[in-house]
Amino acid sequence: KFVRLREYNIHTNPDCVYENDLKDCSDDMIDLVPQAVIPHPEYDSESSNQQHDIALIRIEQTPPFTDFLRSICLPEQNFESSATPGKKLSVSGWGRTDIFKDNLGPDVLSPIKLKLSLPYVEREKCSKTFRPWSFALGPGQMCAGGERAKDTCAGDSGSPLMSYDMKRAIWYITGIVSLGVR
Template sequence: MRLSNRGKSTQFSTLQWPFFFAFVAALFSTATAQARCNNPNRKIGYCVSIYECPSLIEVVRRYDLAPRDREFLQKSQCTNGYGQSPYVCCTPDKGFTSSNDGSNPMPVTSTTTTRRPSIVKPPSPSNGKGNVLPVPPACGPNSLDNKIYNGKDTPLDQYPWMVLLEYTQKNGKPILNCGGSLINQRYVLTAGHCVVGAIETEVGPLSTIHLGEYDISTEIDCIQEDCNKEVVKLGYEQVIPHPQYQPNNNNRHHDIALIRMAEDVTYTDFIRPVCLPMASSRQAINVGELLTVAGWGRTLLARQSNVKQELAVPVVDHDECARKFSSRNVNLITSQLCAGGEFSKDSCDGDSGGPLMRQSDRNRWYLEGVVSFGNRCGLEGWPAVYTRVADYVDWIEQTLRP
């Protein structure tokens, strides 16, 4: 039985398994309403899509949503509204007030965006913050949709730090193969095997970083009437694998790398950095704890999912995992983290370099692992192996430059 390197079709590549979802119930119940409604302040408004209510969209997009704000949003819900759900009773109000004067809502405007072709740009000067790692609330935001409801589809702005890496094949055609995570305006964190080694000879050289992607099969990504902004495609200045990473070693120790992009990224609702487990904020990772892995999950031969997907995977005891992989002549070290091991639920080919994440009690997302490799995909009792990010924060900080 051969090991599977999750980012390329090599002697380690194997069959791919899809993600299985675990969805949660809605955060709140809704109140019966018609086209006209009363908001929590008893002001008369119209029942419309949250995306067409400028006053409440402004509330939703706040970095730190206070409990009182969340309560106002929940109590603003209505049914039988116009446009895409969730529906809210729209007025100029942005929170609870003592007023009840029955004022009319703000004019409703559409926020749908049309995507234009992206252009790969040459290197440009940095804003001087390339060596700065963001901390909450400037990183790891929750999805805008998750503040209102939990639906059956991954929201367009879910995990806005996730990137896709594009390579140029020998025939000159582009191919998307690995993932990564945006960690600040200039750098992406990915797996070492996504930038050096067999991927260069068997797939092709890295060419472009895609940011803000959701559905790779469409030019414009929309859920009903809500569309995200255009995908940003950037070149890169430098790839920096960890100095101790050995591309030809099956142990995959230190399988982590930085990519310095050709220019600074402008943050949007769909492009934003993830938080790193800094020494001042990191927490122990406990056996059995559920972490979240996300990606597009595909191989070079078949695309299993065009849409960004997520999966909760349990952390596995390191010693137990090490014994398991030793039977395949793979020696794991403590800077490698094991998670998963459930049948058909796994990260897989095409997910390499992508994030293994934890959500904090303040609803901020932290990057705990980078998808590295596994023994095939989705095999019962065989967890996937991730590079433990906390063990490399010092190297990351020392390597970043303005």
């Protein structure tokens, strides 16, 4: 097992994007062997609510930051205390999608990292949504989404949920994708 950095399309290397007749290629991908995987001490794989479904991965070396590999800031305060309903958040990942189902089949993960904008959903509305599944939102959990045909899916767990501060031009980690209603 390894941690792969600077990956976009798992079928090509290097990864290149073409925009307006310009070719922009990323740096080569990096595979790093984790030194340690540290699950949350309160994580319970048998629990239906998946609270504390998170782990830290310690890597030995810090790779150099480039246009294709950057750090992300931790929030200065609890996001929910300052968020307004509908605030746009971003998520990216290689989860299952309908885009490739005709070519690759319905249960295949995306070979290309996809990104999506989702609105923040206030706790009360989210709790009502999850009630039919007997799921209770934990104190460290929040919701984003609720728009038709826009969602994270199987394979996106662990992906970052991010917010952008336009005044400071800084990305913040707001949450981590864990589960959904489907």
